[in-house]
Amino acid sequence: MSEPKNPTVSSSLEKPEDKEGLSRRDFFNEIAAGALGVAGLGAFVVSVRYLSPNVLFEPPTNFRIGPPSDYQVNSVTYLANQEVYIVRTSDGLFAQSAICTHLGCITQWKPELEMIACPCHGSKFRKDGSVEHGPAPRPLQHFAVRMMPDGELMVDLLELVKPTQILKV
Amino acid sequence: MTSWENTIERLRRTPVWQSLFRRGPARTNRTRSVAVFGNIFLHLLPVKVRDASLRVRATYYLGSITFFLFVILTVTGVLLMLYYHPAVPEAYQDMKDLRFVVSSGVFLRNLHRLAAQAMVVFVFWHMFHVFYRGGYKPPRQFNWVVGVGLLLLTLFLSYTGYLLPWDQLAFWAITVGTNIISYVPILGQPMRFLLLGGHGIGENALLRFYVLHIVILPLFAIILIAVHFWRVQKDGGITLREEHGRKEKD
């Protein structure tokens, strides 16, 4: 085995490559290195495409919630699967998120207090989603509710609406 | 010098590059040696090899191919793991998803499966080739035993991977295979019970095969491969045809 630690042996052998050989080698090396670079980049892109799912097994963002008659006037109904409150007042009906605007805990409707309370940090919201007190910075998010031609209501979680927008039923 | 070479050259002078590689361009035997020694992966190779061992007919690169198949399997395997749930029946549905909805999913699975089959073929081929070359003879006895260990690991890796798709092919192949184990006197049944985590092939078996397939067996394989490479170097390089026989006698 050669002694790599012994600089005197190998350093004396060091000498510049001849010009022609160098350029030829460089040309092939460049092709190879370039190709491998492209391959690496391509592999990265393909991997990213591979890793971004084409289908999601998540609850649908819009869903039917039955006819308005399912919801009594002056009631708050919690839909556990979608984490949404369906609130019906004498004015009409709206859907609002059950996720606390503070740190994302799931709030609970307290019928005895007429209040939506967050168990994590004590935020309290009124029935219409506005903040009563607590650390929550914003009122609960409202979602669009639409009446379908067959008389059922449809909630669209992707369409955010102002709290004042209430479906008259 | 081309601009490309200049860029590389400038890059090589940066402190970061130098801290990483501790050497200049490998244009001399010394720097070439340093390149091998200084790299944790390359240092498993000898710095110099005999010219004769570079000839294709010396090895047919069978060992290298087996190792590269292992590399391909590791890369594709890690990617496949990201879409795989070792559960019944999700495992099977994941196969369907890989095929039908994941971009390039079916390609990676094909590649993994193909490389796995090829690795079994090449590991056998490598072994037979080495045998005919007399590679098991002193001083390479130990490396031969390591190689036998790698053969068994390869078979076991391939076998554990066979169950993971949880289709009929997998299920019954493993059923037949594990029943062969149970023929071992006295220890057979307990061994099968331990391997399957139950009396039949179910969710426990799937999880055990999965853990064996992705963690335990590859870990052993990597260690043995490192030893195997290192010992090739230490035992005097690969076995050449001329080494034994007539030349020994003079």
Add this chain to the structure above:
Amino acid sequence: MPAEEMGKASRKLRLAFAISSVVFVAVLAISPLKDYFAPWRQYKRAYARFANTRPDTKRLLADYHSGIDQIWIPELKVVDRCTTCHQGITQPSLMDASVPQPFRAHPSIPHHALDWGCVVCHRGQGLATEVREAHETTLGWEQPLLPTHFIQASCGVCHQSDIPETPQLNRGRQLLVDLNCFRCHRMNVSERIYVPPPDLSNIGHKASREWIYKWLKEPRTILDSDGNVVTNGYANEPRMPQFRLNDAELRDLSAFLSTRQNEPLGSHQIDPRIVAAWQKKPDVADQGETRFRQMFCTTCHAVAVTRAGQTQLIGGNIGPELTKIGSKVNEDWLIAWLRNPQSYFGYAQMPRYQWSDEDLYKVSRYIMTRLTDSDLLSDVPKMDPPTPAEIQAGKQLFVGKGCANCHGIQGIKAPKEFGPDLSAVGSKTVSELMFGDAKIPHTLVDYLRSKIENPTSVNTTAAMPQYHLKKEDVSALITALLSMTRRPDAPAFAKLVVRATPSKFQPAGQFGELYDRYKCYLCHQFNGYGGTLAPDLSFEGSRAQKAWVVSFLKNPQTLRPASTFRMPQFNFTDAEASTITDYLEMVMQSPQVNPNPDNSSKTSPELVALGKQLYEVKYQCQSCHTIGATGGYVGPNLSNLGSWMRPAWIAAWLKNPQALVPGTIEPRREFTDQEIQALSAFLMTLKQTPTSAKAGSAAGGSR
């Protein structure tokens, strides 16, 4: 060689590396390209192009995105990607047949397509995004798409009782019962009117060995040279299938059966004076035929009639066809049977009529001399009296061929699990089926068709006998069989199953006895149970007036005189008629109709005049209904309505006909209460004198 040469890669090596690197890059690029040209992406693009050619482009593309569409219903374990290619299924404007597949919209059905996914009904592989994988049987998926022709089978998976939308399925389910399939195969058949095949414990009294031989060889069915079933005076739907028996087997079985005389024959003597009086009369058979017709035997029994060279079966299919019955039965047996069918078969469906000896003699002479075929037994070989060896062999054959599964016989127990279990045949996979050498496509549907049409086609040693069925009946049977699936293992499905209503209606008490004796349910429906030949009597108590029912029972011939199917003359006694009438009035009430209305007092001539005016001018009821001699024939004749129906029923009917008789075609008009009062008042004035009551119509419903 200089030492440095050791370390210099040759030009050839570097060139090889450069080339292999370039090829390497090129090859790696194929996979993303293949992904880009995936078939489903091409369908996606094709849909976008297609939508751009339609007027409602914007709506068609409202939910469009370039990725995979998926319906995911975790409760049902549904993951369907069918809508990735079938992108227009919810677009009403794409319902037209001119829209190319796969973009056509789904025909409108009572369910929301997107609530159920596709494969719940259509089968196939919902996970797939490739055409072949999604629709066909492949290595990775055995259950192919259900052919549209049999799609009603999918309704039957949940709807276990008949629904009007699935006639083919309903027919198939009825056939499974009628053809006795369920006697050999285990399957779930909801309770239906079922006439069991005859008990053979006393068949020796009834038929000769020669006739039994002939019957076993060719049960009614006769095939022509092309293999088609020809009627030739026989019903072409025999319930008895054809067994593949050779001459020796036929001899043994006929020997065994013709010696079955376990119990003495019932009363079969006719007063000798009557016999003496009628024996010599040449027209005794003619008189018998007249009586036969007067009794409306053809309501249940068919007889082949040749008119203008065409042979045709006339009559019902509730009882056996009688065209050649005279060549089959012994006269003594016939008389005993007519007197009291239940004395021969305890379970006989035939009502016990009150024959006089004279009628009995005439009718039996008619049957024995006219309903015969002298050629029937001409090809039966000459047979010696049965030997004990033949009888013993016949007994074994009787069990071995599965006869005992359908026919009861004293001293022989039917083997259990005789045929394969079919309770989940609809979810059988292709690999569970044995196709033998049959040259048919390897699918479940083709297997079932081949098996039903020719049981030996897929299994040469099949025990199943040969049925001769019409093509549409085979399809109906396949549909019914396909509907019998293993319950999908999602718990949500269990909730969705619409169980068959426990339908058997079995009243108790005096009426119950009459109901059993006269087999009312064979023709009439009672609370969803019974035959469909005659009107549904579930709400008869709300509908008909008591006096009318009594008079009808006493003389049913006053209704529908021109029909082949008519209520037989049962010769009810007054007591029986009143028992029936009371029961109908007490029990068979509609919750929609007030049983004790007090609006009779509201009738006034003005109201009647208004009603008549509404009837004739405003609503033009006469376009469908007849009063007297004028009007349409779509709806029932109303000439005698005043003495037939109850005013409360008429009022309720006018308010909402579909609530009383679901599916009736009577339009639901938005009558005001006053209009209803006026119309009822007018209709109640429609009365006919009993003598001219002949034009009365069937029933209130326009069924």
Add this chain to the structure above:
Amino acid sequence: MDEKKKTETGFGSDALKDPRRIVFITKKTSAKVKGDVGRQAMSYPKLILREAIVLEILTILMVVVALFWDAPLEQLANPLLTPNPAKAPWYFLGLQELLHYFPPIVAGVLIPGLVIVALIVIPYFHVNVEGAPLWANSSLRRLGMFSVVVVVLLIFFGIYQAWTIFIPTLVMAGVAGTTYFLPGQGGRFGTYLRARPLSWWIMTWFIIVAIILTEIGTHFRGPGWSWVWPWR
């Protein structure tokens, strides 16, 4: 070449510069110390470049096949529905074929166990390290032993009617015997065979039997492990 003698001893750097160093050769010193190392090349880049090319070509082949051949995926596993025949992975089909012939304890444990043990222990029996031809020394005695072993094996396979092993064994023994009885025949191939040591014959026999058994198990076995022709 200067460096050719110094590398493998593990002792010195430059024998010319440092002649005082002495290598002791004992019985236990490995045989290759004596060998001529021959010309050498630097691993970097010569070996590494070759390995890289091999890796690339291998990947290219794998990728091309993977693009046009789909990994099999059958129905969802169904413990109630046994396919006929139920086959193990292909590399165990030789074993499954053995199980068809021999009692489970022999085929499932003894034979594979012996093969593995044999593979592990062969390097430690320094038998015929030189690789002398089978019939080189005391050949008549060897022929006797050879014949006895072959006959015992054939009887063993015959008893269990393992014809798919019996026939290749018979053929191999026949070829080996032929090289004894017909020296100098068969041209270059004959000369080649005569130069083979015993280990070569055993290994070749093993490989041929293993390949035949695996091939039969894969393609020639149908329902109930009955013989089928793959082209039917």
